Amino acid sequence: MNNNLFKILFQFIGLIFLQVVVFNNIHLFGYINPYIYVAWVLLYPLKSKRGLFLFLSFLLGLSIDFFSNSGGINAASLLFIAYIRLPLLTSLLRKVDLDYLLFHVSSMPVAKLLTYISILVFSHHLVLFSFEYFSLSNIEIIIKHSFLSGIFTIVLLFISIQLFSSRK
Amino acid sequence: MQQIIYFLRKYRYFLLFIALELIALLFTLQSHSFHKSKFVNSATSITGGLYTQVSNINEFFTLKKENKVLAEENNRLKNILSKHLHVKKDSRVFDSLSVQSKYNYISAKIIKNEYSKINNFITINKGSSSGLKSDLGVINTKGIIGIVKNVSNKYATILSILNSYSKLNVRLKNSNYFGTLIWNGNNYNTVQLIDIPRQADLQVGDTIITGGRSAIFPEGIMVGTIKDFKFEDTKFDEINITLFNDMSALGYVQIIENTERKEQQLLEEQTSNE
Numbered sequence: 530m531n532n533n534l535f536k537i538l539f540q541f542i543g544l545i546f547l548q549v550v551v552f553n554n555i556h557l558f559g560y561i562n563p564y565i566y567v568a569w570v571l572l573y574p575l576k577s578k579r580g581l582f583l584f585l586s587f588l589l590g591l592s593i594d595f596f597s598n599s600g601g602i603n604a605a606s607l608l609f610i611a612y613i614r615l616p617l618l619t620s621l622l623r624k625v626d627l628d629y630l631l632f633h634v635s636s637m638p639v640a641k642l643l644t645y646i647s648i649l650v651f652s653h654h655l656v657l658f659s660f661e662y663f664s665l666s667n668i669e670i671i672i673k674h675s676f677l678s679g680i681f682t683i684v685l686l687f688i689s690i691q692l693f694s695s696r697k
Numbered sequence: 698m699q700q701i702i703y704f705l706r707k708y709r710y711f712l713l714f715i716a717l718e719l720i721a722l723l724f725t726l727q728s729h730s731f732h733k734s735k736f737v738n739s740a741t742s743i744t745g746g747l748y749t750q751v752s753n754i755n756e757f758f759t760l761k762k763e764n765k766v767l768a769e770e771n772n773r774l775k776n777i778l779s780k781h782l783h784v785k786k787d788s789r790v791f792d793s794l795s796v797q798s799k800y801n802y803i804s805a806k807i808i809k810n811e812y813s814k815i816n817n818f819i820t821i822n823k824g825s826s827s828g829l830k831s832d833l834g835v836i837n838t839k840g841i842i843g844i845v846k847n848v849s850n851k852y853a854t855i856l857s858i859l860n861s862y863s864k865l866n867v868r869l870k871n872s873n874y875f876g877t878l879i880w881n882g883n884n885y886n887t888v889q890l891i892d893i894p895r896q897a898d899l900q901v902g903d904t905i906i907t908g909g910r911s912a913i914f915p916e917g918i919m920v921g922t923i924k925d926f927k928f929e930d931t932k933f934d935e936i937n938i939t940l941f942n943d944m945s946a947l948g949y950v951q952i953i954e955n956t957e958r959k960e961q962q963l964l965e966e967q968t969s970n971e
Contacts, residue, residue, distance in 0.1 A: 550751055556945070559885065560813040579710050587717045591724075594737050596744050597811070598818035598854055600728025601721030601737065608721065612714045660725050662815055670882075 533574070541589060544569050549596040560674070563682040566593060566603075567653050570610050571646065571686065575632045579615070586611035599661065606656035610649045621645055635694030646686055647679075654679045728816070729862075738847040738854050739809060739820045745852035748808040748820055756948075763948045770838040800915055801954040803827055808852075812859050812885040812944045819843060819855040821950060829853050832913060834953040840919035840941040841865070841907060842950055859885055859944055866908040867920055872897065875908050878920065878938070885944045887924060890936040897933075899926055905938055912958040 544566040555562050569589055573582055590604030597603070621641055634642060654675035662671050705712065724737050739745065756763075805827075809820035823829055825848045835842040835855050843857040844865075856863055858880060865878040867890065874897040876890045890905065903923045909916025919941050927934040955961075 546747075549747070556813050562813065580713055583710065583713055583717065587721065590721070591737070594724065595741065596739055596747075596809075597814075598728070598737070598739050598820075599814075599816070600726070601724030605718055605721035605725065608714065608717050612710070660722075663725070663729055667815075 537573070537585075540569065540572060541585065545589065545592050545596075548593055553597060557681065558677075561677050561681055563678065563685050564603075564650075564653065564657070565682060565685055565689075566590075566607070567610065567650055567682060568686055568689070570607065570614055570649060571634050571690070573611075575615075575618070583608060583611055602657055602660040605660055606653045609656050610653045613652065614649070617645065617648060633694070634690055642690070643683075643687060646683055646690075650682050650686070651675060651679045654682070739818065740824065740847045740849040740852040740854045742849070742851065745808065745820060745822070745849070749822055752806065752808040752822075759946070759948060762946065766838060766948070773838075799955065799957050801956060803829065803952040803954065804949060805829075805853075805952060806949055807947050810945070810947050811857065815861050815882040817857040817859040818846070819857050819947070821853050821855060821952075822851070823952070824849050824851045824853050826850050828954070829952060830954075834914040834918075834955075835950050836914070836918050836953060837942065837947065837950045840921065841914065842942070842947065844913060845952060855950075857944070858888060858940075865914070866910045867905050868908040869893075869897065869899075870904040870906050875910065876936075878905075886940055888921065888938045888940060890923075890938050893933050893936060895932045899923060899933070899936065901925060912955050912961050914953065915955070 548564070548566040552563050552565050566589065570586065573585075587604050587608045590607035591601065593599075593603040593607075594601055621644065622637070634645070637645065655671070658671040658674050658678075727736065739748065803823060805821040805823035807819055808822050811817040811819065819835075819842065821835075829845060829848050831845050831848055833845045835845060841858060843855040843860070843863065845853050846856045847854045858865065858878065861880060861882055863878070863880060866875060867878045868875045874894055876893040878888055878890055880888045893899070901923050905920040905922065907914040907916060907918040907920060921938040921940040921942075924937040924939040926936040
């Protein structure tokens, strides 16, 4: 239990650090940045308390906001995907497959894992950029940015999950 | 009563989600209003401290460029100085104590620069302990950077000119036509000029400088040159300005404090009240 708590804390701070110091400064083609802190929602253990998970997700997003002077856009978007994670997983995998205690993203079949990541990342980016631009007249730019940044994020997350998770 | 409790229990995660989402919306709305100072900003000791560490490392890689900029600035100042050295001294006697510069300059280092979003902010390593206040102008040797927004003890955030809420008074260098400088969010090297009267004679390559009508910037700070413009329906449609500054590679900046600002504002208020 203690070990788990330590791991979560490490992920929390590590993801903020990585996002703020490294990935917010990529600027591919001038404006595309990956938002790898979405990995928080992918990696957080499924069996733990949902209320705490929502609150921590909000806090992680807000920390990123503090670093990037962006109001509450990261908090809102990360909280959103944290909330839809469970319904999404239960509908993607049939309910019997979902072993709460032992579940880990790397145990998912590759096709389903990719859909899972894609849906989470794209909904996160859509909420994020809608809040950032905050006007309907910019809908084209919002969709364009969500799509391009989204692909970048998905590729990064997918590769790192494949690389760093030990398959049993 | 029982039913309310049952309802709360059943939807407790949803209610928590909505509550937190509303808080996030509140912060976002606050960040979109130009006049309020924001709660969520990077001029705190934790965020500022981390950015200082990172910029200390990054500084090594930009030393060469920074040196070049300083050498150019030196050259420019020496040229100005050599012009004035040979001017005949004024025969009137000044009381040197009464001659005070209208503008004070405070030098600071950028520890976090943004330029890829729609609303960009810059964080610098000086704060209220060095005399910074909000609404002071920020420039560097090549031109205009932005306006100070949030100030903490040791750090401050700057509303960059690359921000959709930035609006600055500028004018053409070779004529007295004034306009407003804005940014459309597309390219970090190009900003837009609006409100230029239609009789103004524009040429591609004309220099744009600050207008000096606001109490924030002195007149004549460099902004950029005209890149292209469209003339439609008897008015200028969109005038693109190429900035002198490369906004993606900024190092040191100067913050301008106008010592006569209060006096000017007071006078303007009095006049408009009459």
